């Protein structure tokens with residue numbers, strides 16, 4: 001890949017139309033904030049502190065990460081003091097009251113209960129329920145509000161085969177319970193003739209949790225075991241008329257994930273499976289080659305797939321890992337390059353929409369407006385692509401696009417707090433980072449012109 005060839009000049013008309021549309025979206029968002037950031041609640045205030053005090057943020061999130069393993073109020077109180085009274089992590093008010101106290105005191109019990117409650121409150125903003133049954137109500141509410149969904153069952157890595165088997169079964173059981181969705185009047189298509197609305201039920205699967213020994217060094221076996229397990233889930237999804245996406249993960253595991261997807265969806269029994277979805281991460285330098293490969297796969301399969309285009313959620317982890325090991329990073333180093341690549345891949349996807357249903361997964365108003373306007377400049381309508389966002393992160397943005405007739409699907413995690421923590425911490429870190437678009441959209445100055453500027457490849 002050579003850098004200059006990646007540069008692309010939008011026509012002035014397209015650029016104007018993206019900016020005009022972006023301003024409309026920002027004006028529809030107004031001063032609304034996602035519920036997770038609502039400062040009337042503890043969770044929202046903690047998020048706000050986290051954004052303004054980097055030291056506090058790191059220590060707070062470490063505490064959130066370790067919290068599920070702490071079983072006594074004395075242990076929680078001790079950890080709260082250890083993590084939050086570090087130099088530089090100045091905090092105020094109530095939390096200060098709970099620092100450096102006797103771990104067996106009443107004050108420690110109150111602190112522990114408060115911390116647990118706040119973290120649960122925070123998690124509840126991102127996670128729709130602990131079980132599929134519990135999630136039915138919030139999911140129905142989403143559809144009532146003209147938002148589509150895809151359900152993800154939280155789980156990071158499985159450490160044993162027993163855990164992996166439990167995770168496969170959780171998907172099978174979830175499909176059973178969520179089958180109720182088909183009986184709702186709210187399940188009528190939100191956008192007429194949209195392939196993403198051929199069913200109101202959709203799941204997203206994180207493959208690495210389905211096999212405890214999933215590893216690049218164990219490539220063939222990983223693909224073979226995962227292909228068998230994913231096949232079981234897809235069979236059940238087919239029975240329950242559910243759509244399905246396979247999530248992308250870190251660069252080490254993605255080749256396994258991509259090969260498994262191809263194995264499963266080239267089987268004749270899934271030839272008619274409607275638009276099976278895969279995820280491409282624009283922050284990866286190899287993303288364009290991966291996307292072209294999947295377009296080729298869809299052509300060979302003889303039936304379209306869906307491609308969720310995201311920027312990628314493992315940037316910090318992978319960048320640190322590469323630096324530690326002296327490896328060249330597989331990811332762009334500058335956010336603007338990722339943004340520019342996202343737009344480039346959006347054009348490729350849209351130009352190949354008959355093979356790949358484009359699903360633009362982002363909360364970045366510029367990225368989304370660009371995709372919408374480029375699609376329209378190529379003669380596509382709202383039934384040819386969809387937008388996707390994370391549950392609890394960006395309701396005002398989701399509403400702004402959905403009210404303009406676009407299909408917006410929310411990615412809705414379900415699951416218990418313990419496995420949910422990894423997800424929660426990742427979301428918190430990502431969305432309170434200095435470069436996060438959400439942070440600028442909802443907290444820092446609403447510099448709309450800067451937020452809507454065309455990104456360029458910087459490397």
Ligand SMILES: Cc1cc2nc3c(=O)[nH]c(=O)nc-3n(C[C@H](O)[C@H](O)[C@H](O)COP(=O)(O)OP(=O)(O)OC[C@H]3O[C@@H](n4cnc5c(N)ncnc54)[C@H](O)[C@@H]3O)c2cc1C
Pocket residue numbers: 246247248249279281283308310311312313314315331332333334335336337338361362363364367388389390410411430435436437438
């Ligand atoms: C519906 C949905 C499903 C998703 N599914 C997946 C999935 O399967 N797999 C997955 O990995 N992610 C997934 N994500 C997360 C996604 O990859 C992004 O992390 C997240 O959406 C933030 O990107 P943004 O466009 O919303 O925000 P923005 O603030 O515009 O972009 C933030 C992103 O920019 C990139 N970035 C940040 N700093 C740098 C830097 N210095 N150099 C280069 N790039 C940088 C990172 O990718 C970061 O996440 C999903 C997101 C959504 C909305």
